[in-house]
Amino acid sequence: MSSRHLVQTGAHPHLTSLATWTVFTLFVGCVWSLTGIAGLYASLAVSLVFAFAVVAGRFRALIMSAAVCCLGLYPFSWGLQTGVVPKLFGDEVILILYLAAFPFLYLLGARAWRSGFGKLYISLFGFVFLQALSFLGTARDLVAIRNFLETFVLGSLLLVLFLQEGSNSSVEPVGASIVAVTTVIAALSVVERIVQRNPIMEHSTDIFYLSPELARITEGVYRPYVSFFHPSETGTFMALGAPFAIRFWMRRKDWLSTAVLAIIASGLIVNATRGVWVGVTIGVLILFRRARALFAAAVAAAGVIGMIAYLGFGSSPFFQRLTDPNNLYSRFEYWRLAVKIFLAHPMVGVGHMQFKTVYLNYVQDLSNVAQFDIAKVSVVDNMYLTTLVEHGFIGLAALLGLLIAAWRLMAHRRQELVARGLLVPASFVRCSEVALWTYAVTGFFADVNQFTKATKLVLILVGLGLAAGFKQGDQKEAATAPVERSIPTGSLA
Numbered sequence: 001m002s003s004r005h006l007v008q009t010g011a012h013p014h015l016t017s018l019a020t021w022t023v024f025t026l027f028v029g030c031v032w033s034l035t036g037i038a039g040l041y042a043s044l045a046v047s048l049v050f051a052f053a054v055v056a057g058r059f060r061a062l063i064m065s066a067a068v069c070c071l072g073l074y075p076f077s078w079g080l081q082t083g084v085v086p087k088l089f090g091d092e093v094i095l096i097l098y099l100a101a102f103p104f105l106y107l108l109g110a111r112a113w114r115s116g117f118g119k120l121y122i123s124l125f126g127f128v129f130l131q132a133l134s135f136l137g138t139a140r141d142l143v144a145i146r147n148f149l150e151t152f153v154l155g156s157l158l159l160v161l162f163l164q165e166g167s168n169s170s171v172e173p174v175g176a177s178i179v180a181v182t183t184v185i186a187a188l189s190v191v192e193r194i195v196q197r198n199p200i201m202e203h204s205t206d207i208f209y210l211s212p213e214l215a216r217i218t219e220g221v222y223r224p225y226v227s228f229f230h231p232s233e234t235g236t237f238m239a240l241g242a243p244f245a246i247r248f249w250m251r252r253k254d255w256l257s258t259a260v261l262a263i264i265a266s267g268l269i270v271n272a273t274r275g276v277w278v279g280v281t282i283g284v285l286i287l288f289r290r291a292r293a294l295f296a297a298a299v300a301a302a303g304v305i306g307m308i309a310y311l312g313f314g315s316s317p318f319f320q321r322l323t324d325p326n327n328l329y330s331r332f333e334y335w336r337l338a339v340k341i342f343l344a345h346p347m348v349g350v351g352h353m354q355f356k357t358v359y360l361n362y363v364q365d366l367s368n369v370a371q372f373d374i375a376k377v378s379v380v381d382n383m384y385l386t387t388l389v390e391h392g393f394i395g396l397a398a399l400l401g402l403l404i405a406a407w408r409l410m411a412h413r414r415q416e417l418v419a420r421g422l423l424v425p426a427s428f429v430r431c432s433e434v435a436l437w438t439y440a441v442t443g444f445f446a447d448v449n450q451f452t453k454a455t456k457l458v459l460i461l462v463g464l465g466l467a468a469g470f471k472q473g474d475q476k477e478a479a480t481a482p483v484e485r486s487i488p489t490g491s492l493a
Contacts, residue, residue, distance in 0.1 A: 053101035060169040064162065065177035067094040068460065071453055072181035072237060076228055091453065092150065095158060102161055114167045114470065123405040124156040130398035131352070134391040138351030148352050151452045155459040162460045166467025174464055175428060179248050182241030183260050186267025188226045189234060193270040233451040235273035238264060239280045239438050240457050243287055243431035275445025283438035287430065331381055337362055338380045342388040349392035353450065355380055379450075383443030386450070399449070403440055407433060410465045417469045425469030432465025 056063045074091035105111050131152055135145075166174065228234045245264050249257040268280060340362045341350060350358050356378040380386040387396045410433045417426035439458045442448055449455060 049097060049100045050104075052097045053104050056098060056101055057105055060165055061171075061173040063094070063098060064165055064169075064174045067098060068174060068177050068457075069181050070094045071456060071460075072185060076453070089150075092154070095154070095456075098165075099154075099157055099161060102164075106164070111164065111168050114164055114467075117163065117409075117466070120405060120409055120466075121160065123402050124159065127398045127402040128152050128156055130394050131391055133348045134351050134395060136348060138354055141351070141353065144351065144353035147450060147452065151450065151455050155456045158456055159459040159463040162463030163467050166464045167470035171425075171428060171464050171468050175244050175247075175431075178241050178244045178461075179260060182238050182245055183263050185226050185234065186238055186264045189238075189267040189270055190263070192226065228453060230451065231271060232273045232276070232446045232448075233454050235268060235271040235276035236279075236439070236442055236446070236448055236451055236454040237457060238267055238271065239276045239283070239442060240435045240454065240461065242268070242280055243283060243434040243438070246284070246287060247427055247431050273446070275442045278445065279438040279442035282441045283434045286437055287434045334359070334380060335382060335385055338382070338385045338389045342385075342392070345389075345392060347392045347394055349388065349390045349395060352390050355386065355389050379447050381446055383447055383449045386447045403436065406462045407436055410436070410462065413466055413469070422469050428468040429465045432461045432468070435461045 070093065071091050074089075076089065076091065078090045106113055132148070135148075162174075226234050228237070242264055245257075245260055249261045251257075268276065337359055338355070341355070341359060344362070380389060384396060384399075387399050391398075410429055414426050414429040414433065417423070417429065435458060439448060439454070
């Protein structure tokens with residue numbers, strides 16, 4: 001820069017920049033002094049969002065994969081309590097940061113917004129709105145409100161986020177992270193089961209999480225929960241990732257993919273959630289076209305192995321729980337009770353997560369066939385009956401409408417990819433479809449709609465399934481189509 005230009009401007013550019021940042025810093029300091037600690041947290045949050053947006057703009061697949069890993073492996077009880085906002089749980093940090101940065105990524109032109117999903121967005125909005133009607137006329141329940149926000153509201157936003165982000169990048173790295181997370185959870189489940197049955201742990205008093213005391217408290221039927229608060233959610237989470245593990249095995253068929261499949265199968269077995277077993281079985285049958293022979297072989301093998309295991313370990317708490325008919329009778333009892341409550345509140349129900357607060361008012365008699373403590377019943381153990389009771393007929397119609405709409409959109413997307421010869425992304429969509437079916441079937445045996453981690457995961461998988469293949473389609477990679485047709489995963493499509 002010439003001396004003449006410096007004379008004309010009257011200031012050195014470095015001095016001007018220094019003065020500008022000094023004024024800005026003083027302004028921020030004044031704001032902090034006026035707002036106190038809340039302003040400090042707000043400033044840090046804004047800075048973090050912008051920094052995260054820069055990283056997410058360059059490493060889309062990595063951030064999506066990290067969000068899935070954090071959701072699956074971060075312990076549910078760990079979080080940050082600032083004293084200004086409600087407790088922020090650790091598994092939500094990356095997801096919330098991503099959602100906060102999401103508008104900037106598209107407004108600034110760093111992403112291409114995918115259109116054509118207006119009906120899905122309307123279904124999501126209608127689902128959340130109609131489910132929220134259940135809060136009308138019910139007492140304020142902070143636990144229920146938080147569960148609703150982080151499960152239904154956040155989950156719906158995540159579906160849109162992963163749909164748009166996945167369509168702007170490859171979904172395969174995210175699929176690999178789903179397989180990895182599922183494998184780790186299954187391995188931890190097996191480790192928990194082994195360690196808590198190990199006599200050495202009898203002398204441990206400082207590691208309650210792995211101590212046999214948990215098994216004694218639950219009368220010997222403890223089921224691993226890893227980082228979840230409920231063992232059924234652990235099983236559901238693994239079941240949703242199982243189709244992607246099968247796809248991983250079909251593409252590679254080596255020792256690593258076989259070991260991954262064996263670990264996940266072992267984790268599902270020791271989890272001992274029967275509804276999950278049914279959901280996985282239905283999912284596998286849907287996943288393969290020629291499922292009849294597979295089903296017959298699986299039933300025969302399960303029968304033989306189950307008979308041998310029962311003869312050897314029939315007196316163990318594990319088998320006593322599985323073969324206890326009272327468990328089935330008691331479930332029918334509170335399913336019958338749920339129907340009575342629904343008939344009394346048919347339209348919008350008694351309120352989200354409010355079954356436990358009202359069901360005793362409807363207990364008149366208890367069958368002697370079911371020997372259980374009616375006072376300890378807190379859930380219906382059926383997603384559809386729970387929705388009827390707590391959200392009414394309107395809520396159930398909204399839930400079924402969302403499940404059907406998501407399935408039909410993914411099926412149409414898969415057929416479109418198959419017609420264009422893109423069989424690898426089509427098989428990814430197929431796995432997302434199967435995960436949705438697994439979730440829907442498992443819902444007949446558990447309140448999976450209130451499992452925050454599992455519900456968010458299935459909505460993420462729907463978004464990824466709808467996003468699969470966009471990049472290939474946009475770039476018209478016709479040259480890769482013959483290669484994709486030769487990959488065995490085409491049989492999943």
